Structures are given as C-alpha cells and as structure tokens.
Amino acid sequence: xxxxxxxxxxxxxxxxxxxxxxxxxxxxxxxxxxxxxxxxxxxxxxxxxxxxxxxxxxxxxxxxxxxxxxxxxxxxxxxxxxxxxxxxxxxxxxxxxxxxxxxxxxxxxxxxxxxxxxxxxxxxxxxxxxxxxxxxxx
Amino acid sequence: xxxxxxxxxxxxxxxxxxxxxxxxxxxxxxxxxxxxxxxxxxxxxxxxxxxxxxxxxxxxxxxxxxxxxxxxxxxxxxxxxxxxxxxxxxxxxxxxxxxxxxxxxxxxxxxxxxxxxxxxxxxxxxxxxxxxxxxxxxxxxxxxxxxxxxxxxxxxxxxxxxxxxxxxxxxxxxxxxxxxxxxxxxxxxx
Numbered sequence: 001x002x003x004x005x006x007x008x009x010x011x012x013x014x015x016x017x018x019x020x021x022x023x024x025x026x027x028x029x030x031x032x033x034x035x036x037x038x039x040x041x042x043x044x045x046x047x048x049x050x051x052x053x054x055x056x057x058x059x060x061x062x063x064x065x066x067x068x069x070x071x072x073x074x075x076x077x078x079x080x081x082x083x084x085x086x087x088x089x090x091x092x093x094x095x096x097x098x099x100x101x102x103x104x105x106x107x108x109x110x111x112x113x114x115x116x117x118x119x120x121x122x123x124x125x126x127x128x129x130x131x132x133x134x135x136x137x138x
Numbered sequence: 139x140x141x142x143x144x145x146x147x148x149x150x151x152x153x154x155x156x157x158x159x160x161x162x163x164x165x166x167x168x169x170x171x172x173x174x175x176x177x178x179x180x181x182x183x184x185x186x187x188x189x190x191x192x193x194x195x196x197x198x199x200x201x202x203x204x205x206x207x208x209x210x211x212x213x214x215x216x217x218x219x220x221x222x223x224x225x226x227x228x229x230x231x232x233x234x235x236x237x238x239x240x241x242x243x244x245x246x247x248x249x250x251x252x253x254x255x256x257x258x259x260x261x262x263x264x265x266x267x268x269x270x271x272x273x274x275x276x277x278x279x280x281x282x283x284x285x286x287x288x289x290x291x292x293x294x295x296x297x298x299x300x301x302x303x304x305x306x307x308x309x310x311x312x313x314x315x316x317x318x319x320x321x322x323x324x325x326x327x328x
Contacts, residue, residue, distance in 0.1 A: 039321070055271070058193060061175050069200075075167065
C-alpha cells in the first residue's frame with residue numbers, strides 16, 4: 001500500500017473507526033514500517049500535548065467581566081459592595097444596640113435606679129459640684 | 139435571602155447557577171465566570187493567541203451569555219453553548235483583524251504576530267502550551283477551530299460538528315489536514 005494511503009489511515013484512525021480491512025492494513029503497516037510508527041508516535045505526542053495545554057486569562061478576569069456587566073447594566077455598579085455593606089450593617093447595628101442595652105442594665109443595677117442622672121453619672125455628684133461643672137468646666 | 143459567594147460556590151449544578159443568575163444573584167455571576175473562564179480561555183486564546191483582544195473577547199463571551207440567559211433552555215450543555223459563543227466572537231475578531239491588516243497593508247495577514255518561535259533552528263525548550271499556541275496560530279481559522287474543539291477541548295467529532303454546524307465528514311477531513319499541518323509546524327518542537 002502506498003505511503004500516502006497509510007498516512008491517511010493513520011490520521012483517520014485517531015478520530016474515527018476504520019473499516020476492518022483498513023484497520024488490518026494499518027496494523028500491518030505499523031508492524032512493517034519504522035517511519036509509520038514514528039509518525040504515529042509524533043501525532044500522539046501532539047494530541048497529548050494539545051489535550052493538556054493550559055490557557056488562562058490574566059489575573060482579575062472575573063472582575064473585568066463584572067465591570068463589563070455593570071457597564072451593560074446587567075447588574076448594578078458596585079452591587080457586590082452594596083450587598084456586602086447591607087449584610088454587614090445589620091449585624092454591626094445589632095451588636096452595637098446589644099452593647100448599649102448591656103451598659104444601661106449595668107448602670108441600672110449598680111445604682112438601683114434607671115434615672116437619667118444615674119445613667120449619665122451625674123447622680124453621684126452633689127448639687128454644688130454639679131453647678132461648678134456646669135458653670136466653669138467646658 | 140440572597141446567597142453569598144461562598145454559598146454559591148458550593149452549588150454544584152449548572153442549572154442552579156443559571157437560576158441564580160436569572161434571579162440577579164451577583165455571586166452566581168461571579169461563580170459562573172470562575173467555573174467557566176478556563177474553558178473559554180482555551181477556545182479564545184487558542185483562536186486569537188495571547189493578545190489583548192482575546193481578553194476582551196473572553197469578557198464579551200460571558201456578557202453575551204448573560205444577556206441571552208433567559209433564552210437558554212438547557213437543551214445544550216452550558217459549556218457547549220459558551221464555546222459556540224466564544225468561537226463565533228473569535229471568528230468575528232479575526233475578520234476584524236484581517237480587515238484592519240488589509241486596510242493598513244502591514245503584512246500579508248499572517249496571524250502569528252504574537253509568536254516569535256524562530257523557524258531558523260532555535261531549539262529553545264518551551265512550555266508545551268506555548269508550542270501548541272504557536273502551532274494553532276500557524277493554521278487558518280477554519281482548521282484552527284476544529285483542532286481547538288476536538289484536540290484541546292476534547293469534544294467528540296460529532297459534538298465538534300454540531301458546535302460548528304458542519305457535516306461530520308467535513309470535520310474529519312479538516313481535522314486530518316490540520317493534524318498534518320501541526321506535525322509539519324511543531325512536530326520537531328514537542
């Protein structure tokens with residue numbers, strides 16, 4: 001069989017099922033010819049290299065896509081940031097409110113009253129001292 | 139309540155991600171891009187080489203997908219759908235490139251401007267992906283797209299034919315020719 005026909009069978013064999021007689025011819029050719037075996041190995045090497053080749057975009061690709069989406073008005077600009085802010089603001093506000101309640105309770109328990117004077121610390125001052133503070137201490 | 143990015147990344151199915159995107163969940167968009175960016179990169183960088191336009195085409199691929207997400211009925215795999223968009227946008231970019239080359243007559247339209255592997259016997263050892271890139275850029279687009287889908291992405295010849303809307307016989311004959319050209323161009327570099 002001619003070399004060109006052998007080559008054609010070899011290349012076709014990688015991607016399609018050969019007819020039984022073609023398959024047999026190729027097997028015989030591979031047994032008989034060094035050059036055909038070399039070509040087969042070279043093709044296999046190219047295919048393996050192609051299959052494991054890795055191509056990637058430059059770092060930050062996701063961000064660039066998200067910016068593009070914002071420009072195309074598919075998502076709001078800085079939407080992720082706003083969503084994170086909304087999520088975290090609630091948690092921070094809750095923690096702050098809880099701290100204030102604890103402080104108020106602590107002050108109330110220590111002074112056994114919940115008057116504004118006690119909560120601001122003014123209850124412990126005598127009238128004269130309080131007046132002095134109000135008049136002379138800015 | 140909207141899911142956070144960490145929660146969304148735990149979602150394993152594409153259909154859940156697509157549903158998240160349809161509902162406007164921004165974390166689903168990001169998780170989707172993270173999941174498919176390498177696949178799109180293989181197609182786009184393979185078609186266009188490592189050029190600034192390739193990054194733009196990659197971004198545009200995702201944007202087009204998101205714009206058309208309500209039309210996506212799930213008949214095709216998400217990856218296949220994205221690959222089809224990536225191939226079409228890359229071919230458009232190559233046409234644009236060819237037009238600008240002929241307009242300014244800078245060269246004869248050869249697309250290997252980014253590749254400097256010398257043909258003069260320079261046998262420097264190179265990263266195998268770079269060699270494949272070089273080999274791909276030496277092919278004309280109609281052969282290049284078939285090599286990328288069949289040999290780089292690993293689609294079957296039938297899937298390749300469906301993506302490119304070509305008869306299987308055409309895919310097989312172009313594939314055979316493309317492999318012979320690859321062997322001639324990079325066989326000694328691998």
